[in-house]
Amino acid sequence: MQRNPQLNDKGELQHLLSIEGLPREIVVQILDTAESFVGVTEREVKKVPLLRGKSVFNLFFEPSTRTRTTFEIAAKRLSADVINLNIALSSQTKGESLLDTVANLSAMHADIFVVRHASSGAPFLIARHVKPHEHVVNAGDGRHSHPTQGLLDLFTIRHYKKEFSGLTVAIVGDVLHSRVARSLIHGLTTLGAPEVRVIGPQTLLPAGVEALGVKVFRDMREGLRDCDVVVMLRLQNERMKGALLPSAQEYFKHYGLTSEKLELAKPDAIVMHPGPMNRGVEIDSSVADGPHSVILPQVTFGIAVRMAVMSIVAG
Amino acid sequence: MRLAIKNARIIDPASGRDSAGDLYIDGGKISEEFSRPERVIDAKGLVAAPGFIDLSARLREPGFEYKATLESELEAAAAGGVTSLACPPDTDPPLDEPGLVDMLRRRASAQARARVYPVGALTTKLEGERLTEMAQLADAGCVAFSQANAPLANTQVLWRALQYAATFRLPVWLRPEDAWLAKDGVAHDGELATRLGLPGIPAFAETIALATILELVRATGARVHVCRLSTAGAVEMLRAAKREGLPVTCDVAIHHLHLCDMDLGYFDSNCRLEPPLRSQRDRDALARGLEEGTIDCVCSDHTPVEDDGKHLPFAEAEPGATGLELLLPLTLKWAEARKLPLSKALARITSDAARILGVPAGRLAIGAPADIALFDPRATLRVSPENLKSQGKHTPFAGYELAGRVRYTLVGGSVVYEG
Numbered sequence: 138m139q140r141n142p143q144l145n146d147k148g149e150l151q152h153l154l155s156i157e158g159l160p161r162e163i164v165v166q167i168l169d170t171a172e173s174f175v176g177v178t179e180r181e182v183k184k185v186p187l188l189r190g191k192s193v194f195n196l197f198f199e200p201s202t203r204t205r206t207t208f209e210i211a212a213k214r215l216s217a218d219v220i221n222l223n224i225a226l227s228s229q230t231k232g233e234s235l236l237d238t239v240a241n242l243s244a245m246h247a248d249i250f251v252v253r254h255a256s257s258g259a260p261f262l263i264a265r266h267v268k269p270h271e272h273v274v275n276a277g278d279g280r281h282s283h284p285t286q287g288l289l290d291l292f293t294i295r296h297y298k299k300e301f302s303g304l305t306v307a308i309v310g311d312v313l314h315s316r317v318a319r320s321l322i323h324g325l326t327t328l329g330a331p332e333v334r335v336i337g338p339q340t341l342l343p344a345g346v347e348a349l350g351v352k353v354f355r356d357m358r359e360g361l362r363d364c365d366v367v368v369m370l371r372l373q374n375e376r377m378k379g380a381l382l383p384s385a386q387e388y389f390k391h392y393g394l395t396s397e398k399l400e401l402a403k404p405d406a407i408v409m410h411p412g413p414m415n416r417g418v419e420i421d422s423s424v425a426d427g428p429h430s431v432i433l434p435q436v437t438f439g440i441a442v443r444m445a446v447m448s449i450v451a452g
Numbered sequence: 453m454r455l456a457i458k459n460a461r462i463i464d465p466a467s468g469r470d471s472a473g474d475l476y477i478d479g480g481k482i483s484e485e486f487s488r489p490e491r492v493i494d495a496k497g498l499v500a501a502p503g504f505i506d507l508s509a510r511l512r513e514p515g516f517e518y519k520a521t522l523e524s525e526l527e528a529a530a531a532g533g534v535t536s537l538a539c540p541p542d543t544d545p546p547l548d549e550p551g552l553v554d555m556l557r558r559r560a561s562a563q564a565r566a567r568v569y570p571v572g573a574l575t576t577k578l579e580g581e582r583l584t585e586m587a588q589l590a591d592a593g594c595v596a597f598s599q600a601n602a603p604l605a606n607t608q609v610l611w612r613a614l615q616y617a618a619t620f621r622l623p624v625w626l627r628p629e630d631a632w633l634a635k636d637g638v639a640h641d642g643e644l645a646t647r648l649g650l651p652g653i654p655a656f657a658e659t660i661a662l663a664t665i666l667e668l669v670r671a672t673g674a675r676v677h678v679c680r681l682s683t684a685g686a687v688e689m690l691r692a693a694k695r696e697g698l699p700v701t702c703d704v705a706i707h708h709l710h711l712c713d714m715d716l717g718y719f720d721s722n723c724r725l726e727p728p729l730r731s732q733r734d735r736d737a738l739a740r741g742l743e744e745g746t747i748d749c750v751c752s753d754h755t756p757v758e759d760d761g762k763h764l765p766f767a768e769a770e771p772g773a774t775g776l777e778l779l780l781p782l783t784l785k786w787a788e789a790r791k792l793p794l795s796k797a798l799a800r801i802t803s804d805a806a807r808i809l810g811v812p813a814g815r816l817a818i819g820a821p822a823d824i825a826l827f828d829p830r831a832t833l834r835v836s837p838e839n840l841k842s843q844g845k846h847t848p849f850a851g852y853e854l855a856g857r858v859r860y861t862l863v864g865g866s867v868v869y870e871g
Contacts, residue, residue, distance in 0.1 A: 234764075256764075256765035257766065258718070343645070343652070348646070
């Protein structure tokens with residue numbers, strides 16, 4: 138196996154490409170740094186000068202509003218200059234290759250590339266071809282990884298539960314297509330959460346998922362029992378078009394999170410969701426807006442976590 | 453030219469010979485000893501073996517000259533000691549018309565290097581709908597018929613194709629892959645694909661297709677060669693099929709003999725291959741199957757791909773790797789790992805392959821065509837773009853130090869390579 142491409146010779150974070158393979162200390166360093174930024178985002182002057190004079194290129198080969206916006210806010214709060222490129226609508230349709238696009242932007246003196254791409258591994262390819270002073274932050278690649286989402290999920294869990302050592306975490310839904318699930322699973326196993334469960338129909342669970350260190354449950358009620366954390370995954374409508382699922386209605390009946398099912402979890406369980414939510418498909422509004430939900434704090438923490446990541450790689 | 457090769461270790465798997473000696477060549481054929489040769493090659497320290505036979509080497513002509521040309525790839529074949537090769541029909545246009553086949557053979561023979569045996573398309577444009585004019589294509593020089601890497605989804609067409617081929621006793625070469633199960637997949641459906649988030653191709657995409665093929669062989673009596681096995685299950689099925697006496701043979705590619713899905717590492721697009729690299733268990737079963745003879749031979753599945761085709765995210769990268777120059781060293785590596793004698797290793801790329809190709813090559817008997825490879829089994833080759841003659845520079849073996857360097861290659865008694 139080659140050297141972990143996200144670390145430099147000294148073992149420091151050069152790029153953030155995936156949570157898998159990150160040393161525990163670096164994950165903790167990111168979470169601790171994010172903690173210090175939560176205060177910044179609550180101040181009246183929400184800026185620190187850590188990345189003053191640096192340029193952050195938001196390179197989105199796949200449409201996104203939420204993630205791109207939070208990266209933009211995070212970069213601006215670090216005093217960086219932010220350039221948003223919606224490549225999905227420009228150069229790719231003109232036939233320019235991925236590496237040519239990156240080389241052109243690199244000639245404009247970028248410091249950080251925040252990359253989202255529909256193809257798993259695309260940020261690894263970019264990271265292999267950027268200059269030594271440039272950094273790549275993966276903002277979601279195919280089904281593979283969405284490390285800043287995973288880190289903000291870890292941050293949220295740590296915020297409410299303090300420790301990982303006694304936790305049972307259930308991840309429910311479309312694990313097959315979910316980069317969020319993969320990132321969170323790696324994060325939880327890295328930080329020592331003793332039990333990570335995935336819950337879903339067999340059509341939405343990838344082959345050999347147990348090898349990631351999770352327990353598989355097909356029955357949601359069984360899987361939710363005594364959980365501390367419930368993470369609901371987004372179910373895209375297109376999943377109903379093929380042979381994966383018959384209907385949103387049947388899915389909700391078996392795998393949608395309702396108040397009644399949530400009662401099987403621990404009384405102080407928290408409910409998370411990476412957004413955007415499909416109310417009535419994977420989650421009932423009474424849960425999404427209920428006392429267990431920490432879905433909106435996740436978004437707030439996401440900015441602090443992205444500030445932490447960018448300040449660590451380029452600081 | 454009257455030529456003598458002296459002091460070689462002569463290994464001829466077809467006859468079982470493995471002894472020191474001299475070879476004499478006259479009129480393009482191996483002959484009895486004679487005096488006053490025009491040229492003498494001192495082969496001290498070298499092995500003289502029948503030239504290697506590669507059952508799958510893409511030369512990229514016609515249509516993909518930007519990836520490789522006959523000139524570049526036949527030079528690579530010569531450097532790899534390959535003297536006969538079969539080229540799959542997935543050119544552009546595909547080899548589905550006698551005129552194309554004829555032109556390819558003429559252009560190849562003008563290069564005066566390896567003998568090129570075209571494999572014709574089984575269906576027109578490889579679209580899997582209409583049969584090609586197989587009998588006429590055979591007259592034009594096609595040695596077999598195949599779908600290359602375009603699996604035939606329509607089993608009705610496959611059945612008819614095998615019936616028709618059986619009528620004219622034409623061999624059909626099929627890579628077993630269920631078109632629907634493999635759709636959109638780019639990696640073995642297992643732990644690694646799950647971790648990397650790559651769409652998977654399950655092992656049963658191969659075994660289900662193979663079960664269909666074997667049933668149709670029973671029904672039609674067609675002679676089928678099963679190409680590029682990748683799973684332990686398929687090896688097991690072929691073992692049983694051969695025991696049953698079905699007219700089937702099979703091969704494995706050098707990549708699947710040595711590598712597994714873990715070699716993808718961090719999305720190494722050099723490992724983007726068809727079929728996908730599978731588990732270690734599958735790889736071990738393939739290596740064992742080749743040893744026991746369930747798998748008849750090993751091929752390079754040589755597929756030159758240009759840089760732009762590989763400098764892409766894994767799933768978007770073009771499948772394939774260069775291999776002609778690695779066929780010998782990787783066959784030797786397999787034999788060494790399994791502690792097999794050299795002659796057994798060489799059989800898999802000479803006499804065994806010749807039997808499937810149905811050509812009078814792959815042996816060193818008196819009167820046989822003088823297709824000969826002289827190689828140093830201990831000299832090593834570092835696999836790197838600058839050390840490869842092929843225009844295709846991409847291979848998962850880049851950086852490997854491999855033993856087995858070809859020093860001379862002779863085709864029909866002419867020296868086509870000296871290195």
